[in-house]
Amino acid sequence: MIGDDTPEGDSEFERRTRALLLQSADQLPGAVRSRLTQARHAALAARSQRGPSITRRWMPLGAAVAAALALLIVYVPHGRSPLENPVPGAGLEDIELLSDTDAVPLNGDQDVDYDFYEWAAAEAAGAAGPAVGS
Amino acid sequence: MAAFASLGTQTADLIPSGKAHLRDTTQDGTRALEAFLAGVERKAFRIAQIALRHEADALDVVQDAMMQLSSRYASRPAQEWKPLFYRILENRVRDVQRRRSVRNRVMSYMPWRGEDEEEAVDPVEQAVDQAPLPPAQLESDEAMAALEQAIAALPTRQRQAFLLRNFEGMDVAETAAAMKCSPGSVKTHYFRALQALRAKLGEFRT
Numbered sequence: 001m002i003g004d005d006t007p008e009g010d011s012e013f014e015r016r017t018r019a020l021l022l023q024s025a026d027q028l029p030g031a032v033r034s035r036l037t038q039a040r041h042a043a044l045a046a047r048s049q050r051g052p053s054i055t056r057r058w059m060p061l062g063a064a065v066a067a068a069l070a071l072l073i074v075y076v077p078h079g080r081s082p083l084e085n086p087v088p089g090a091g092l093e094d095i096e097l098l099s100d101t102d103a104v105p106l107n108g109d110q111d112v113d114y115d116f117y118e119w120a121a122a123e124a125a126g127a128a129g130p131a132v133g134s
Numbered sequence: 135m136a137a138f139a140s141l142g143t144q145t146a147d148l149i150p151s152g153k154a155h156l157r158d159t160t161q162d163g164t165r166a167l168e169a170f171l172a173g174v175e176r177k178a179f180r181i182a183q184i185a186l187r188h189e190a191d192a193l194d195v196v197q198d199a200m201m202q203l204s205s206r207y208a209s210r211p212a213q214e215w216k217p218l219f220y221r222i223l224e225n226r227v228r229d230v231q232r233r234r235s236v237r238n239r240v241m242s243y244m245p246w247r248g249e250d251e252e253e254a255v256d257p258v259e260q261a262v263d264q265a266p267l268p269p270a271q272l273e274s275d276e277a278m279a280a281l282e283q284a285i286a287a288l289p290t291r292q293r294q295a296f297l298l299r300n301f302e303g304m305d306v307a308e309t310a311a312a313m314k315c316s317p318g319s320v321k322t323h324y325f326r327a328l329q330a331l332r333a334k335l336g337e338f339r340t
Contacts, residue, residue, distance in 0.1 A: 013332060014300055020278050021301040025176040032189065036175040039197035043204035044168055 167208050170215050171200055174302075178223055181297045184285050185227045195230060199223040217311035220298060224312070228290075284334040288327055291315075295323035296331070 010018070028036075175196060182192035199222040207218050285293055291313065298309045299320070309324075310317045 010300075011328075014328070017281055017331065018300050018303075020274070020281055021177075021180065021297075023274065024278050024282075025180045025301075028176055028179065032179065032193065033176070035193050036179060036196065039193070039200050040168065040171045040175060042197065043171065043200035044164060046201055047167070047204040047208055048164065 163208065166212055167204060167215075170212065170219075171204075174216065174219060175200070177302050178219070181220075181301065182223060182227055184282055184297070185293065186230055187286060191230050195223060195226040198226045214311075216302075216304065217308050220302070220304075220312040221314065224294060280335060281331075284331050287334075288330055291319075291323045292327035292330065295320050296327035299324050 178196050178199065179192055182195045183189060186192050186195065199219055202222050203215065203219045207215070210218065285296065288296065294313055295309060298304045298312055299306070304312065306317045306320050309320045313320060313323075
């Protein structure tokens with residue numbers, strides 16, 4: 001009998017108890033039946049007057065906040081560690097520049113041979129016209 | 135029914151004229167829900183009344199369950215309504231029982247609690263109807279009273295399983311959904327409930 005889903009499988013005891021219970025539900029007093037009808041109408045009226053659910057009401061605002069957060073994450077620079085190299089792959093390029101002996105010195109004026117540049121400029125001017133001292 | 139008809143009209147008026155198909159869907163949904171609630175309300179009331187042994191509390195509990203189903207779960211498929219409704223109903227019954235339990239515990243500590251603070255009993259409600267009942271009716275009423283008392287004395291889960299399966303006629307799967315347990319547990323609770331009721335109401339046996 002356990003597990004039977006059909007009333008046909010019920011015992012006489014089950015049929016008798018069900019009949020009694022159904023009879024008691026059918027014979028409810030008029031006042032109770034009236035209250036139940038009122039409750040049903042109130043429930044249906046509440047459904048028809050209900051606005052959008054809280055979830056639906058707040059969904060646009062939630063979407064806007066999520067979009068703003070996504071933009072913040074993508075576009076706002078984050079605090080980086082000072083040791084972090086900002087340009088990926090720049091390490092090798094820096095080493096090449098520093099080790100290049102033919103390049104213009106990068107360490108200020110101390111290694112610049114100004115006399116050489118003045119002489120070179122004077123030579124160039126002399127080739128273009130009469131020498132200044134002659 | 136007249137009130138319901140006007141309700142349907144009010145609902146339909148909220149929908150723009152260009153969305154007639156939505157109006158039809160809404161009206162169909164409301165009609166289906168109305169039919170469902172009308173079909174379960176008396177049994178639900180009896181189930182709540184047996185659990186709470188109080189008519190007004192049972193009515194409140196049924197109304198709450200109807201409200202909640204209608205406002206929160208009406209959009210669910212109709213075949214889910216019954217398990218959902220009875221789950222809500224059982225939760226409400228448990229809320230009332232807890233409130234009573236707390237109130238009784240608090241009141242038991244009140245030293246000034248007197249008889250005059252007890253709930254007022256309506257003498258009209260308590261009056262015994264002097265009209266003689268037909269013998270068959272009398273026998274039926276006595277049997278019902280004994281059955282109700284025996285069901286109320288069952289452990290909660292057994293009571294739920296028995297009333298949902300036997301009285302409401304739900305199958306094992308629906309009962310399991312309503313009770314939030316496995317079908318195997320439903321079968322066990324139902325079997326134990328039957329054993330307990332048979333032990334108490336032996337004369338029901340044929």
